[in-house]
Amino acid sequence: MPVRGPLGLPASVRVCLFDLDGVLTRTATVHMAAWKRTFDEFLRSHEPGTAEFSQLDYNRFVDGKPRADGVRDFLASRGITLSEGASGDPADAATVQGIASRKNELVLAELAEHGVEVYPGSVAYLKAVKEAGLATAVVTASANGEQVITAAGFADLIDVRVDGVVAARDGLRGKPAPDTFLAGARLLGVGPAEAVVFEDALSGVAAGRAGNFGFVVGVDRVGHAEELAAQGADVVVQDLSELLEGRA
Ligand SMILES: [Mg+2]
Numbered sequence: 157m158p159v160r161g162p163l164g165l166p167a168s169v170r171v172c173l174f175d176l177d178g179v180l181t182r183t184a185t186v187h188m189a190a191w192k193r194t195f196d197e198f199l200r201s202h203e204p205g206t207a208e209f210s211q212l213d214y215n216r217f218v219d220g221k222p223r224a225d226g227v228r229d230f231l232a233s234r235g236i237t238l239s240e241g242a243s244g245d246p247a248d249a250a251t252v253q254g255i256a257s258r259k260n261e262l263v264l265a266e267l268a269e270h271g272v273e274v275y276p277g278s279v280a281y282l283k284a285v286k287e288a289g290l291a292t293a294v295v296t297a298s299a300n301g302e303q304v305i306t307a308a309g310f311a312d313l314i315d316v317r318v319d320g321v322v323a324a325r326d327g328l329r330g331k332p333a334p335d336t337f338l339a340g341a342r343l344l345g346v347g348p349a350e351a352v353v354f355e356d357a358l359s360g361v362a363a364g365r366a367g368n369f370g371f372v373v374g375v376d377r378v379g380h381a382e383e384l385a386a387q388g389a390d391v392v393v394q395d396l397s398e399l400l401e402g403r404a
Contacts, residue, residue: 189262263300332362337351371391
């Protein structure tokens with residue numbers, strides 16, 4: 157094993173690629189709640205008697221993916237196929253894009269009302285990474301990445317951002333494909349072997365593994381450490397501060 161320095165990373169790492177929701181900000185819970193309300197409303201009216209959307213459904217089928225992929229993959233798990241519709245479909249349309257619109261409305265309303273909470277351990281880690289001279293990227297499926305980073309107050313610690321808007325513009329496939337993480341490394345001038353991926357989603361850890369990144373840190377916020385490891389995380393922590401303390 158390569159030597160691990162004070163950041164808890166192999167010495168070869170020059171670039172840190174952070175997922176946003178659930179890794180740097182507490183917004184994964186906001187997304188989970190918005191998805192649950194959206195899918196439960198849909199299931200009640202279109203598939204009465206079906207089991208409600210659960211945390212396990214979120215972890216397996218939705219978390220980390222582009223919004224429309226999450227809709228399609230969860231519905232497919234219940235044997236439901238909907239017509240795609242068009243991007244920006246109204247929130248009451250029974251289409252993939254309509255359901256995606258409804259979910260986004262709920263997220264934006266929640267963020268507008270309660271703001272963005274950060275994980276203090278993650279902000280401390282971001283500062284340590286910058287002080288050590290490493291470059292940073294946020295790599296997120298969220299189309300609201302820029303607003304969330306700004307509201308969270310750590311924009312000055314992030315060198316580049318690959319979010320849902322950038323991915324759509326550049327035709328990058330979402331997680332579990334490695335494309336968005338590879339784009340982040342490329343923007344910072346390194347190959348995957350010199351970059352580390354920080355992820356709380358099973359799909360995101362799988363993307364880190366698929367891209368042959370130098371190191372993959374799984375961040376367990378919901379008690380699924382074993383599944384993160386099974387997807388290919390090199391180490392699993394509950395908080396990034398564990399890496400600074402050398403406890404990981
Ligand atoms: Mg996440």
